[in-house]
Amino acid sequence: MNTTARYFVLVLGVILSIHFVLSFTHQEYGRATSLSSIASHFSGNGDLQVVPDPYEGYVRPTTTPNATHFISDKRANATFVILARNTDIDGTVRSIREMEDRFNKYYKYPYVLLNEVPFTEDFKRRVSVLTDAHIDFGTISHDDWFQPAWIDEQKAKEGREKLVADKVIYGGSVSYRNMCRFNSGFFFKQPLMEKYRWYWRIEPDVHFHCDLNFDPFLYMEENNKVYGFTITMYEFEKTIPTLWASVKEFIKLHPEFVSPDNAMAFMSENGGDSYNLCHFWSNFEIADMNFWRGPAYTAFFDFLDQKGGFYYERWGDAPVHSIAAALFNRKDQIHFFDVVGYEHNPYVHCPRDDQQWKAGRCTCDQKRSFDYDGYSCMSKWDRLIGR
Amino acid sequence: MNTTARYFVLVLGVILSIHFVLSFTHQEYGRATSLSSIASHFSGNGDLQVVPDPYEGYVRPTTTPNATHFISDKRANATFVILARNTDIDGTVRSIREMEDRFNKYYKYPYVLLNEVPFTEDFKRRVSVLTDAHIDFGTISHDDWFQPAWIDEQKAKEGREKLVADKVIYGGSVSYRNMCRFNSGFFFKQPLMEKYRWYWRIEPDVHFHCDLNFDPFLYMEENNKVYGFTITMYEFEKTIPTLWASVKEFIKLHPEFVSPDNAMAFMSENGGDSYNLCHFWSNFEIADMNFWRGPAYTAFFDFLDQKGGFYYERWGDAPVHSIAAALFNRKDQIHFFDVVGYEHNPYVHCPRDDQQWKAGRCTCDQKRSFDYDGYSCMSKWDRLIGR
Numbered sequence: 001m002n003t004t005a006r007y008f009v010l011v012l013g014v015i016l017s018i019h020f021v022l023s024f025t026h027q028e029y030g031r032a033t034s035l036s037s038i039a040s041h042f043s044g045n046g047d048l049q050v051v052p053d054p055y056e057g058y059v060r061p062t063t064t065p066n067a068t069h070f071i072s073d074k075r076a077n078a079t080f081v082i083l084a085r086n087t088d089i090d091g092t093v094r095s096i097r098e099m100e101d102r103f104n105k106y107y108k109y110p111y112v113l114l115n116e117v118p119f120t121e122d123f124k125r126r127v128s129v130l131t132d133a134h135i136d137f138g139t140i141s142h143d144d145w146f147q148p149a150w151i152d153e154q155k156a157k158e159g160r161e162k163l164v165a166d167k168v169i170y171g172g173s174v175s176y177r178n179m180c181r182f183n184s185g186f187f188f189k190q191p192l193m194e195k196y197r198w199y200w201r202i203e204p205d206v207h208f209h210c211d212l213n214f215d216p217f218l219y220m221e222e223n224n225k226v227y228g229f230t231i232t233m234y235e236f237e238k239t240i241p242t243l244w245a246s247v248k249e250f251i252k253l254h255p256e257f258v259s260p261d262n263a264m265a266f267m268s269e270n271g272g273d274s275y276n277l278c279h280f281w282s283n284f285e286i287a288d289m290n291f292w293r294g295p296a297y298t299a300f301f302d303f304l305d306q307k308g309g310f311y312y313e314r315w316g317d318a319p320v321h322s323i324a325a326a327l328f329n330r331k332d333q334i335h336f337f338d339v340v341g342y343e344h345n346p347y348v349h350c351p352r353d354d355q356q357w358k359a360g361r362c363t364c365d366q367k368r369s370f371d372y373d374g375y376s377c378m379s380k381w382d383r384l385i386g387r
Numbered sequence: 388m389n390t391t392a393r394y395f396v397l398v399l400g401v402i403l404s405i406h407f408v409l410s411f412t413h414q415e416y417g418r419a420t421s422l423s424s425i426a427s428h429f430s431g432n433g434d435l436q437v438v439p440d441p442y443e444g445y446v447r448p449t450t451t452p453n454a455t456h457f458i459s460d461k462r463a464n465a466t467f468v469i470l471a472r473n474t475d476i477d478g479t480v481r482s483i484r485e486m487e488d489r490f491n492k493y494y495k496y497p498y499v500l501l502n503e504v505p506f507t508e509d510f511k512r513r514v515s516v517l518t519d520a521h522i523d524f525g526t527i528s529h530d531d532w533f534q535p536a537w538i539d540e541q542k543a544k545e546g547r548e549k550l551v552a553d554k555v556i557y558g559g560s561v562s563y564r565n566m567c568r569f570n571s572g573f574f575f576k577q578p579l580m581e582k583y584r585w586y587w588r589i590e591p592d593v594h595f596h597c598d599l600n601f602d603p604f605l606y607m608e609e610n611n612k613v614y615g616f617t618i619t620m621y622e623f624e625k626t627i628p629t630l631w632a633s634v635k636e637f638i639k640l641h642p643e644f645v646s647p648d649n650a651m652a653f654m655s656e657n658g659g660d661s662y663n664l665c666h667f668w669s670n671f672e673i674a675d676m677n678f679w680r681g682p683a684y685t686a687f688f689d690f691l692d693q694k695g696g697f698y699y700e701r702w703g704d705a706p707v708h709s710i711a712a713a714l715f716n717r718k719d720q721i722h723f724f725d726v727v728g729y730e731h732n733p734y735v736h737c738p739r740d741d742q743q744w745k746a747g748r749c750t751c752d753q754k755r756s757f758d759y760d761g762y763s764c765m766s767k768w769d770r771l772i773g774r
Contacts, residue, residue, distance in 0.1 A: 093750045101488045129748055361516055363480045 055214040055339065076217035078198035080104075080111045081187060083179065086120050089127075091204030096130050099202060103212040109200075110134040112192045116145045116178075136192045144186040145178050147311055156311040163314055168238050171314065181310040183282065183317035185301040188289040201285040209341025210351060210360025216286050216337065226333040227325040228286035230342040230349040231370055232377040234277040239314040242307070244275035247323055250303045257296035263326035263334055266377070266384040278377035279322035283344045286337065287325070296328040331384055347373075442601040442726065463604030465585035467491075467498045468574060470566065473507050476514075478591030483517050486589060490599040496587075497521040499579045503532045503565075523579045531573040532565050534698055543698040550701055555625050558701065568697040570669065570704035572688040575676040588672040596728025597738060597747025603673050603724065613720040614712040615673035617729040617736040618757055619764040621664040626701040629694070631662035634710055637690045644683035650713035650721055653764070653771040665764035666709035670731045673724065674712075683715040718771055734760075 080099065084092045096111070110133050113119065119137045128135055147156070156174075163171025170176035187193065198217045220228060251258055251272075264271070267278050291297055301320070309315040325334055339356050341364045342349045349371065350364035351357045357366060371378040467486065471479045483498065497520050500506065506524045515522055534543070543561075550558025557563035574580065585604045607615060638645055638659075651658070654665050678684055688707070696702040712721055726743050728751045729736045736758065737751035738744045744753060758765040 090752070097750050126750075126752065129745055130750070131748075358516055361518075363484050363513075363517065365477070365513065 055219055074215075074218060075107070075109075076198050076215065076221050077196055078109050078200070078217040079193070079196040080109060080202050081193065081199045082111065082113045082202045082204070083183070083187070084113055084115060084204050086115065086117070086123050088204040089123050092123075093126055093130065095202050095204055095206050096127060098206075098208045100131050100133075102208045102210065104131065104133060107215060108133040109217070110136070112136045112138060112190070112196075112199075114138050114140055114187065114190060114192070116140050138190060138192040140182065140186070140190065144190070145182055147174060147178065151308055151311045155308075159312045159314070163238060166238050168236055168314065174311075177311055177314060180315060180317045180320075181305070184310070184315075184320045185305060188292045193289070197289055199285070199287065199289060201283065201287075203283045203344065205345070206283065207341075207343035207348075207363075209343060209348070209364035210339065210357070210362040212340065213359065216340070220286060220288065220335065223335075224333060225335045226288045226291045226329045227280070227321075228335045228337050229280035230284050230337050230340050231281040231344075231347055232278060232381055233281055233347075233370075233375050234377060235279050235316065235319050237277060239316060240275075240309070240319055241313060243304075243309060243313070243315055243319060243323075246304055246307050246309065247275075247327075248272070250300055251327070253303075254296075254299060257299065257328050259327065259329050261330045261332070262328070263331040263384055266331070266380050267323065267326055275323075276377075276380065277319075278380050279316075279319040280325070280334075281344070281347075282316075282318040282321050284340075284342050285321070287321075291325070291329070297324050300324050300328070336381060442606055461602075461605060462494070462496075463585050463602065463608050464583055465496050465587070465604040466580070466583045467496060467589050468580065468586045469498065469500045469589045469591070470570070470574070471500055471502060471591050473502065473504070473510050475591040476510050479510075480513055480517065482589050482591055482593050483514060485593075485595045487518050487520075489595045489597065491518065491520060494602060495520040496604070497523070499523045499525060499577070499583075499586075501525045501527055501574065501577060501579070503527050525577060525579040527569065527573075527577065531577070532569055534561060534565065538695055538698045542695075546699045546701070550625060553625050555623055555701065561698075564698055564701060567702060567704045567707075568692070571697070571702075571707045572692060575679045580676070584676055586672070586674060586676060588670065588674075590670045590731065592732070593670065594728075594730035594735075594750075596730060596735070596751035597726065597744070597749040599727065600746065603727070607673060607675065607722065610722075611720060612722045613675045613678045613716045614667070614708075615722040615724050616667035617671050617724050617727050618668040618731075618734055619665060619768055620668055620734075620757075620762055621764060622666050622703065622706050624664060626703060627662075627696070627706055628700060630691075630696060630700070630702055630706060630710075633691055633694050633696065634662075634714075635659070637687055638714070640690075641683075641686060644686065644715050646714065646716050648717045648719070649715070650718040650771055653718070653767050654710065654713055662710075663764075663767070664706075665767050666703075666706040667712070667721075668731070668734070669703075669705040669708050671727075671729050672708070674708075678712070678716070684711050687711050687715070723768060 082092060082095070092113070108131070111127075111131070113127065113135065115137075116139070118139050124137055127137075147153075160172045160174070188199070193199070198220065200217070216228065219225070267276055268274060269276055292301075301324075304310075304315070304320060338349075338351050338353060339360065340349070341351060341357075341360060341362045343364065347370040348364050348368060350366045350369035351360060351362060352366060352369060352371060354366075370376050469479060469482070479500070495518070498514075498518070500514065500522065502524075503526070505526050511524055514524075534540075547559045547561070575586070580586070585607065587604070603615065606612070654663055655661060656663055679688075688711075691697075691702070691707060725736075725738050725740060726747065727736070728738060728744075728747060728749045730751065734757040735751050735755060737753045737756035738747060738749060739753060739756060739758060741753075757763050
C-alpha cells in the first residue's frame with residue numbers, strides 16, 4: 001500500500017473503533033446510529049410516542065437523555081393558576097403533585113397561586129418542594145376580591161336569603177360570590193398573571209388521571225383554540241334567573257362581538273331566545289387570556305358586573321365564561337379535551353377512546369365517565385359539532 | 388490526488404456528513420458523542436443524584452437514556468404483593484399508581500395480586516394499564532384462606548360475640564380473621580410468590596408521599612436486613628389476650644430460635660415477662676420471605692395456629708409478624724424506613740429529616756407524622772437502638 005492508502009486505512013480504522021466503542025458503551029449512541037433508527041428517522045416518527053389525532057405533532061419525546069429534566073424547546077407563554085386558601089394546603093399539594101406526575105415534570109410550566117390573604121410560610125414551603133418549576137405566590141387586592149361598595153347590600157342580603165331558603169348550594173355565601181366574580185373578571189388582570197397569555201386553571205383536590213403526552217398549550221396556540229374544557233353540565237337555574245336576559249340585552253347593544261359560526265346552538269334550543277343552562281365546568285380551564293382581556297369580554301364582563309347579579313343572584317364564573325366563549329368565538333375555537341382524565345368531586349371525565357385511555361395509563365374508570373350522565377351537556381356538544 | 392486518496396476523502400467526507408447530520412437530528416447521538424459526555428463517562432459517576440446516608444450506594448441514576456424505561460442492572464429478587472378484593476379496584480389502582488410514580492417506574496419490579504376469588508377481567512384491565520412491570524393475578528386456595536375445620540366453631544363464635552360486645556374493630560368479622568391468618572402464615576407460600584425472596588406489601592388505598600431515589604430491596608439484601616417498617620403502634624389488648632403467654636411457651640420449647648441481641652426490649656418493659664403491645668404496622672412491610680419460610684417462623688406460626696387464637700381471639704398478622712421478627716433476628720436486622728413517606732388512613736409517617744423530605748419532594752406534612760403521636764411506639768424503638 002502507498003502512504004495515502006495507509007492513512008486511509010488507519011483513519012477509517014480509528015473512526016470505526018470509536019463507533020464500536022461508543023455503540024457498546026453509550027446506549028443512546030447505539031440507538032441513534034443503528035440502521036433501524038436511521039430508517040425510522042426518515043420514515044417519520046422515530047422514537048416519538050404516537051398518540052391518536054388530533055394531538056400528533058404536539059407529543060413529547062419519551063426518549064430523552066434526562067426525561068425528568070426535559071424542557072421542550074417549543075413552549076407556550078403559559079402558566080398554571082390556582083386560587084387557594086391557606087387551609088387548602090393538602091388539596092393544593094395533591095393537585096400539583098398529580099399535575100407534575102402526569103404532565104408538568106416534562107415541561108416545567110410555572111405556577112401562579114393566588115389568595116385573598118398572604119400565603120403562610122408553611123404553605124409556600126410545602127408547595128415549593130414539589131417542583132423545580134417557577135412558582136409565584138400572590139395576594140389579591142381588596143378591590144379585586146370583595147363585594148364592591150356600590151352593591152346594594154340590603155338587596156344582596158335578600159338575594160342570599162332567598163337562595164338559602166331554596167336550599168341552593170353556597171346560596172348564603174358571600175365569599176363564594178367573591179370568588180365567582182374574581183374568576184369571572186379579575187384573575188387574568190392580576191399583576192402576576194399579566195406576562196402570560198395561556199393558563200390552565202387548577203383547583204385544590206382535583207385529580208388528573210392520565211399521562212398527558214403532549215403540550216395542550218401549544219396545541220391550543222397552533223390551532224387557534226381559545227377555550228378548552230373536559231366536563232360540561234347544566235347550571236342551577238335559581239343561581240342565574242336574570243343572566244340570560246342580560247346576555248340578550250348585551251348582544252343587542254353589541255352585535256359586533258358575536259362571532260359567525262359560534263356555539264349558540266350548544267346553549268340554546270331556540271336560536272338564543274332562552275338558555276338551556278349548559279356550560280363548561282370552569283374548575284378546569286385551559287384558555288387564552290387574550291380573549292378575556294380583549295374588547296368583547298371586557299365589555300361583556302363590565303356590563304354583567306354592573307347588573308349586580310354576582311351578588312344579587314349567585315352568577316357563577318362557569319356560565320359567564322362559557323356564554324362568552326361560546327358566543328364571541330367560532331365553535332371550532334372551543335376544544336373538548338377528551339384525552340385529559342379529570343376529576344373534581346363528584347364528577348370525573350375519563351377518555352372514551354380506548355387507545356387514548358391506554359396510552360395515558362389512565363387511573364379512571366371509563367364506565368364512570370360523566371360524559372353521558374343525564375346531568376351532562378356532552379350530547380349537546382356532540383350535536384353542535386355534528387358528531 | 389491519486390485514486391486511493393480520492394476514495395479516502397470521499398469515505399471520510401461521507402462519515403463526517405453522517406456524523407454531523409446525526410448530531411443535529413438526534414439529540415441523543417449529539418450528546419453521546421460530545422466531548423463533555425465522553426469525559427464524564429470516564430470520570431465515574433456523572434450525574435448521579437446523591438441522597439443522604441444510609442442509602443448512599445443504592446441510588447438510581449437520574450440521567451438515563453430513557454428514564455421511564457430504565458431498569459437497574461443490579462436488582463433484588465423481589466416483588467410487590469397486594470391482597471385485594473374485586474371491589475377494591477379503585478384503591479388498588481391508586482396505590483399502584485403512586486408506587487409507580489414514586490419508585491417503580493424506574494425499577495419495574497413485578498406485582499403479585501392475590502384474591503380469595505378470581506379477579507374480574509375489568510379489575511385486571513384497569514391494573515394492567517398502569518405499568519409495564521410484570522403482573523400476576525392469583526386466586527388463593529380454599530385451605531389457605533378459610534377457617535380450618537379443626538377450629539371449634541362454637542368457641543370461635545363466642546370469641547367473636549365477646550369482641551363485638553367489647554366494640555373491638557372487626558370484632559365480629561370472620562373474613563378479617565381469615566385475612567390475618569393468611570397474612571401471618573400463607574402469603575409467602577403462594578405458588579406465585581415462591582420464586583421471590585423479597586416482597587413489599589401494599590394495600591389498596593395507601594399513599595406513598597415521597598420519591599424513593601434508591602432501591603430498598605437491594606439495601607435490605609446488602610445490609611443483612613430482614614424486616615422493614617415505617618409505622619409502629621400499640622395493639623388492642625382485647626384482640627390478643629393469650630398471645631404473649633403462647634409466645635413465652637414457644638420460647639421455652641425452642642430457646643434455640645431466639646436471636647442474641649434481639650429486639651425484645653422494644654416489646655417488653657420487663658425482659659419478656661409481659662408484652663407492651665408494641666408492633667410494626669404490617670400493612671406496610673418490606674421483608675425477606677426466607678425468614679418467614681425458615682425453621683424459626685415455620686415452627687412459631689404452626690405453634691400459634693394450633694392454639695386457635697386467630698379465630699378464638701382475633702390475633703393480627705401485625706403482632707405475630709412483629710414478635711417473630713423482633714425475637715428471632717438481631718435488632719439491627721430490623722430497619723425503620725424513615726425516608727419512605729407512607730399513609731394508611733388515618734395515620735401517616737412523614738420523613739422527619741428535612742433533607743430527606745426535600746430530596747423526596749414529599750407531599751406529606753412533617754408536623755402530622757405519626758412517629759411521636761401518643762399512640763406510636765416510635766419512642767420505644769428509639770430507646771432500643773439508643774437514639
